[in-house]
Amino acid sequence: MERSPCFRLFSAIALTCLPATALLAQDLRPPEGENTAIQKSYSPFVGQDFPQNVYFGDTHLHSSWSTDAGMAGATLGPEEAYRFSRGEEVISHLGYPVKLNRPLDFIVLADHAENFGLAEFIRQDAPVVQDTEKGREWYKLVKSGKGYDAFIDWLRLTAEGTDGIDSIKMQRIAWDSATTRADHFYQPGVFTTFVGFEWTSQPKGNNLHRVVVFRDGKERAMNVVPFSAYDSDDPEALWKYMQAYEDETGGSMLAIPHNGNLSNGFMFNDVTLSGDELDADYAKRRMRWEPLYEMTQAKGTGEAHPLVSPDDEFAGQELLDGGNITGSEPKEPDMLPREYARPALIRGLAYEEELGVNPFKFGMIGATDNHTALPTTREDNWFGKAHIVEPSKHRFEDVLIEAENPELNIYATDLSAAGLMGVWATENTREAIFDAMLRKEVFATTGSRIRLRMFAGWDFEPEEAQLADFATQGYSRGVPMGSDLRTAPDGAKAPTFLVRALRDPDGANLDRIQMVKGWIGTDGETMEKIWDVACADGREVSDDRCDGDVGNTVNVAEATYTNNIGDAFLAGHWMDPDFDPDQRAVYYIRVLEIPTPRWTAYDAKFFDVEMPEGTAMEVIDRAYSSPIWYTPEG
Numbered sequence: 001m002e003r004s005p006c007f008r009l010f011s012a013i014a015l016t017c018l019p020a021t022a023l024l025a026q027d028l029r030p031p032e033g034e035n036t037a038i039q040k041s042y043s044p045f046v047g048q049d050f051p052q053n054v055y056f057g058d059t060h061l062h063s064s065w066s067t068d069a070g071m072a073g074a075t076l077g078p079e080e081a082y083r084f085s086r087g088e089e090v091i092s093h094l095g096y097p098v099k100l101n102r103p104l105d106f107i108v109l110a111d112h113a114e115n116f117g118l119a120e121f122i123r124q125d126a127p128v129v130q131d132t133e134k135g136r137e138w139y140k141l142v143k144s145g146k147g148y149d150a151f152i153d154w155l156r157l158t159a160e161g162t163d164g165i166d167s168i169k170m171q172r173i174a175w176d177s178a179t180t181r182a183d184h185f186y187q188p189g190v191f192t193t194f195v196g197f198e199w200t201s202q203p204k205g206n207n208l209h210r211v212v213v214f215r216d217g218k219e220r221a222m223n224v225v226p227f228s229a230y231d232s233d234d235p236e237a238l239w240k241y242m243q244a245y246e247d248e249t250g251g252s253m254l255a256i257p258h259n260g261n262l263s264n265g266f267m268f269n270d271v272t273l274s275g276d277e278l279d280a281d282y283a284k285r286r287m288r289w290e291p292l293y294e295m296t297q298a299k300g301t302g303e304a305h306p307l308v309s310p311d312d313e314f315a316g317q318e319l320l321d322g323g324n325i326t327g328s329e330p331k332e333p334d335m336l337p338r339e340y341a342r343p344a345l346i347r348g349l350a351y352e353e354e355l356g357v358n359p360f361k362f363g364m365i366g367a368t369d370n371h372t373a374l375p376t377t378r379e380d381n382w383f384g385k386a387h388i389v390e391p392s393k394h395r396f397e398d399v400l401i402e403a404e405n406p407e408l409n410i411y412a413t414d415l416s417a418a419g420l421m422g423v424w425a426t427e428n429t430r431e432a433i434f435d436a437m438l439r440k441e442v443f444a445t446t447g448s449r450i451r452l453r454m455f456a457g458w459d460f461e462p463e464e465a466q467l468a469d470f471a472t473q474g475y476s477r478g479v480p481m482g483s484d485l486r487t488a489p490d491g492a493k494a495p496t497f498l499v500r501a502l503r504d505p506d507g508a509n510l511d512r513i514q515m516v517k518g519w520i521g522t523d524g525e526t527m528e529k530i531w532d533v534a535c536a537d538g539r540e541v542s543d544d545r546c547d548g549d550v551g552n553t554v555n556v557a558e559a560t561y562t563n564n565i566g567d568a569f570l571a572g573h574w575m576d577p578d579f580d581p582d583q584r585a586v587y588y589i590r591v592l593e594i595p596t597p598r599w600t601a602y603d604a605k606f607f608d609v610e611m612p613e614g615t616a617m618e619v620i621d622r623a624y625s626s627p628i629w630y631t632p633e634g
Contacts, residue, residue, distance in 0.1 A: 050475045051424040057106035058375040060367035066111040069371040070119025071151040074387040076373035082185040093387040106192035110211045113226035117174030134164035163230035171225040179218035197226040201233040205326035207262040215252035215434040258294035261302045262325040265335035268344035283359035293362040295341040296419035297369045298385040304342045318416040327403020346518035346526040349584040363440030363626030366419025377447030382417035382599040393607040418446040440482025440626045448504040450623040460496040462573040481626040487633040494579035500571045501591040508593040509566025511550040519585045534572035559597040559605040566594040588627040
């Protein structure tokens with residue numbers, strides 16, 4: 001019998017040899033005439049087109065081209081921002097070498113639209129900045145060493161809604177530079193850069209800021225210039241600008257509101273900025289243009305507040321709740337339900353019942369809002385929200401925002417080393433990540449790179465939380481975060497959820513996964529409840545809570561902790577025990593890490609300083625999924 005050449009194992013055991021003819025490709029093909037198109041593929045991944053990859057990025061980073069950064073003395077510009085975000089080492093404003101532990105996957109350099117690039121034009125002695133009277137005045141002040149006086153004058157005019165420059169020529173030059181750089185640093189499949197800017201509306205000192213993100217590159221984006229608060233401070237005017245852009249170019253945009261905690265009730269108000277009651281048209285337009293909400297960043301976490309959610313022991317995460325963004329008005333308790341994400345999500349259910357459309361049906365993300373060109377979020381590598389509060393022996397003493405009422409001043413120690421957005425997408429490109437944002441298949445973290453996933457369906461079983469093909473089952477028999485779960489099929493008793501979380505590989509272990517549910521009670525009141533779904537260290541769920549705390553290994557004095565408590569991976573199955581098939585509901589998961597040293601502890605150790613009494617020295621970093629909404633049909 002003819003044999004093909006044999007291979008030997010350890011030169012001792014001769015392997016059985018196949019006939020040489022069997023090695024010919026034509027002999028491996030199916031019999032002639034057989035319909036291979038309907039054959040089941042041996043590879044289980046053929047035809048899978050759902051998102052398999054998670055990408056982390058920052059959609060809210062500023063450089064010195066933002067006037068409130070550059071005119072205040074910041075020097076790191078867009079080039080440094082892009083190079084640092086993709087993993088390169090740069091030199092900070094104070095001369096420290098700084099680098100991310102891992103590159104980001106994507107970035108939106110969202111410099112403020114208001115006099116975008118002014119500081120850089122002054123620095124470059126650009127003629128365009130001297131074409132106006134106020135431009136010449138600010139130029140002379142900066143060049144004579146009185147740059148801070150120029151900055152204060154700019155702040156005063158901007159607070160009044162006055163554009164001291166009012167130069168379309170300067171806008172176009174700056175925008176051309178921004179879009180050119182975004183395209184230059186874009187590496188599809190490796191590092192994604194989005195064209196974007198921030199619209200900085202703050203009527204009566206109340207935060208209504210939005211980051212505007214383009215799906216498109218320079219060619220389309222150059223058909224417009226950034227829309228600024230000088231044009232209008234009304235979000236509805238911003239939406240008209242976005243609609244006109246899409247109608248004219250065929251491109252796509254979205255806007256991301258942030259810091260409702262500094263809006264004094266304006267962010268999720270019961271009326272429009274002009275004072276009209278919310279109607280279906282407003283709700284449709286708001287969700288058309290604003291599918292996401294930035295609910296955690298350097299200026300605080302806006303998920304929940306202890307005064308609104310008194311039964312939530314973890315509601316007090318990095319709160320910054322003294323007043324509005326300018327410090328002109330203190331906080332009143334009745335403002336809180338119109339500022340935080342959880343009560344807004346629940347109130348949205350009532351609007352949907354009344355109007356047929358939910359104006360607050362948003363996915364949840366995190367971002368930095370750093371004005372340093374450095375999107376740092378790790379507690380041990382936080383280079384501050386602004387260059388004046390980069391790491392130093394004195395940064396905890398500096399006032400970042402000096403309020404009209406000194407009791408509302410914001411100090412560095414009030415700020416958070418947060419946050420990031422996680423995106424489930426098919427590839428690292430502008431199109432894939434933008435589309436994931438539109439469908440809300442995204443999640444927020446307070447700075448670490450926790451991976452989380454959630455699916456809702458009607459027939460998931462407990463053991464399926466541990467399946468290797470977890471996502472395959474989730475997509476084929478349920479819906480992912482950001483989606484609607486419709487009326488139950490016959491025989492289904494309640495929605496079932498599969499949840500998973502994996503710790504940051506360079507970070508802390510996990511403590512627990514929690515399910516947060518919101519609904520409207522029979523008396524019209526907003527209702528909420530939290531269940532622990534998965535607990536680390538073998539703890540069981542008893543009376544809806546993990547039976548005991550995970551513990552604490554933090555050594556504040558040494559700014560250390562150990563991962564000998566908690567778990568690296570948690571998974572769980574949950575069925576709503578209080579389900580009413582006729583009642584709208586919203587669900588999202590919150591993942592908690594074990595306690596770790598806060599950035600203030602790292603500063604105290606590194607600089608050998610004592611922090612002010614009452615300064616938080618530990619933190620429980622966390623992640624939040626975008627919600628799934630139960631929406632009964634009919």
